[in-house]
Amino acid sequence: MARAAARIPLGKETESSDRVLQILSESARLFAASGYDGTSMRDIALACGISKSLLYHHFADKDEIFARIALGATRELYHFVHERLPEGAPPSARIRAFMTATGDYFQRYRWAWLASTASFWNDPEARRQKERMMWRDRYEGLIRTLISEAIEAGEIRPVDVALAVRLVLSSLNWMHRWHKPDKSMNPVQIADSYFEMIFNGLKQN
């Protein structure tokens, strides 16, 4: 887990250097705090303690930095969640792990999550958008498969799979809109409670 916590989503890991890592990390923090428009290349250089010309040596512009964070975050989310699905466990236990791992990722990489969400819907660059979509589709494919398997195993009644997927993802994807880091429940606990509510339902039996 320590390894995962120390990893920062990157475009191509082979290209990365400590400096690039630092720039992406500080930028993500600034984007999350002040928004894309509220963060300048000057702010990023200042936060990194480097000159603007050194910053421009690594990145052509702010958009390139943002895109690297956002693309990396979507791909990392897939890997992070995929690695945490308990092998051989019943589908419902794996659905629960999918949800809590997503909460865990959100908790660890809140800034990258915010950058990714913002650019996911607004990235004007078609190629990057396509690559991000591919990773998002793989991530969504995980939960779609798990819900289908749970129905087949008789753990879940035969509901509309696509809509059940949307319900699970909506609960997780809306979290960044309202959750404050100082809330009493952390995102892992919230995701776990959501699983419990969605799986067992609210109805008094």
Place this chain on the structure above:
Amino acid sequence: MARAAARIPLGKETESSDRVLQILSESARLFAASGYDGTSMRDIALACGISKSLLYHHFADKDEIFARIALGATRELYHFVHERLPEGAPPSARIRAFMTATGDYFQRYRWAWLASTASFWNDPEARRQKERMMWRDRYEGLIRTLISEAIEAGEIRPVDVALAVRLVLSSLNWMHRWHKPDKSMNPVQIADSYFEMIFNGLKQN
């Protein structure tokens, strides 16, 4: 219902004229199609078939138009949903009506919903933000009260009310991110299915 369908969310109804109504309606359509940044005062004037100077006679700038749409949409959502809660029905039936009415509102006023969602989180004007928050709080208060009443009536098991509210609202609030108007299920049917899944749960009994 015809009356509601013909109503357009407005800032102050007493100020409104056919012209203002037309400007707000066309602007909302353009904002929804091209985004706030992708829509100019020139585009709005063209869409309305009026001169830019006549447009500026009614509104100081694009931001004022956007804010009027967004504020109006939040307030109208509250009234629209509130009017559709069946009086005297059991709390669970009223929760279902809350959800399907929200789907209905989204279906009718998609453009206003999008404008409202976009500006809800980014409006730099504190006073407008505060007023919108007040209407949003009243809307959220409806579902909070209904879930509490359903628990008291023994229809819902004693879950965490705040989190159950978040689950219901997440399912509805995320819809604009993925639902296309040409989808086979319309937003009312989707909201109804969400109610069924959340209330009864996915678990096979």
